[in-house]
Amino acid sequence: MRAVFLDADTLGNWQGKSHQPLADLTPLAECFDDFDVYGLTKPEEVLERCKDADVVITNKVVLDGETLKQLPQLKVIQLAATGMNNIDLEAAKELDIKCFNVADYSTFAVAQLTLQFMLNFATRACEHYQLTAQGAWQKSRMFTLTDFPIMELEGKTLALIGYGNIGKKVEQLAQAFGMKVIVANIPGRPMRDNQVTLDEALPQADFVSLHCPLTDETKDLLNKDFFHQMKSTAYVINTARGPVINEQDLAIALKNKVIAGAGLDVLSVEPPSLNNPLLASDIPNIAITPHIAWASHEAKQRLIQGMADNMKELS
Template sequence: MRAVFLDADTLGQWQDSEHHKAKVDLSPLVECFDECKLYGLTSPKQRLERCQDAEVIITNKVVIDRELMDQLPNLKAIQLAATGMNNIDLEAAKEKGIQCFNVADYSSFAVAQLTLQFILNFATRANDHFNLTRQGAWQESRMFTLTDFPTMEVADKTLVLIGYGNIAQKVEELAKAFGMRVIIANIPGRPMRDNQVPLNNALPQANFVSIHCPLTKETKELVNKDFIDLMKTGSFIINTARGPIINEQHLADALKSGKLGGAGLDVLSVEPPSTDNPLLQDDVPNTYITPHIAWASHEAKIRLIEGMAENMRGLVE
């Protein structure tokens, strides 16, 4: 079976059978096929040429749409190097009998870990105090300490989770280990579950809100001015899910006005972002943005590769 991996560089450096300088070993996946071509990145214009003879396409962020599928009569399966499947036209794939696979739960701990990192950084202001030390402020302090930023304890603070899949459940477990109170909010338009609280009731209780839901029609720009207005003044928002769930201009306005105390974001609406993204401007305070790294621990990448290989072994057999 012939396969092509369109954007292998999204997993970091990788190794082939001849060169062993890589940090991530793709051989468990590559060995599933008679032939597997690895491309670092693939532009939209390069998709057709590179996929022409493939029976299996492996992709992380390269979009596989109906137009492309129409031109690939040999295509039997698409394997996502991810969990979210919004880069595939699933309806078209189903119509054409093309099997689609993802890997669930490979990065749950890694994403939950960064979520807690954001929460703890807002509590301790460790990053801000670190920067003061690097700038020489502690060295010039008139006493042994320097507490220029207010700190707090997360115990007894309320964390509201938007979404309750594997990642959010791991966040809940870690948050409770720090003594936090956790509320699971219902997303408007979805059935209410026994463990959930209506969103409008949950948000006013939150010291922290953490986003863990998929990007859908229901959740696009779910976090907007109306959403933020329901939150406590000085509370914090964290997003390690998908950037378009947040209206970025509304969030930037809330941070500048002081309505929100801070934002910890691992995702933005366009990635890589443009320099005019409202959240990247110098006048937006207490905003910590990481470049979509939550999923990318070495251990998570190994689980991802093993998960893809398991899917493909089942397909080949």
């Protein structure tokens, strides 16, 4: 069986070219007779690289219906991810191409960054570190330097939007810090016993953390009206999907101090364009990381092993 991995660079360091721990593709490679690995693949390169493959592995490379129709040998698509929105699943089904993903490999890593955002907004550790790096503490007239307000997470309320495995892990970690956790219902979905409405959740939340998929119900869920229901002292955390937030509305809400801040690991377009409103220099109290929540070394190895396990089930 011949396989091709179209964008292995999305797993970070797999060729030993950086200081990151090496991502070991061996468990996956051992599943195939031939295994071709490409760092990245441009759209115009997809057909040539996939034409003789029984299995195509991709993270973000798009495989649309027209492409799949031109790959008669293809039997399996393995996503190096959980989300499958870059695959034409209906076309794959019609062509009898099996599609697999890997779920839950990054649960703790995503929850960890979620708490990191909340902790930094509570302690302003990054800002205080920068003061020291700039020499401000060295010039302080006393032993301490607290130029940014510090608060405790103890007793604060966290509203979760999305309550799958990641949401539940975030709840567990937040409760370890003494936080109160509530689960908000997504409008248009059935209300569960453990949920409250958004109208009830938002006015009492000190943090709102997103852990929901991108669907018709959740696209632009966080908009002008949403932010105006929140406390002016509250923060938004997004480690889910960028388009769940209306970015223009969030930029305006931050500039007008409608809410206190935002921690984002995802944006609507990635990599972002230079004119993304949230990247403007005048947006206050925003922390943006480049889609790293999933990317712990441990999570990458779980992902690789999960893909290998899927392939072993085929044999």
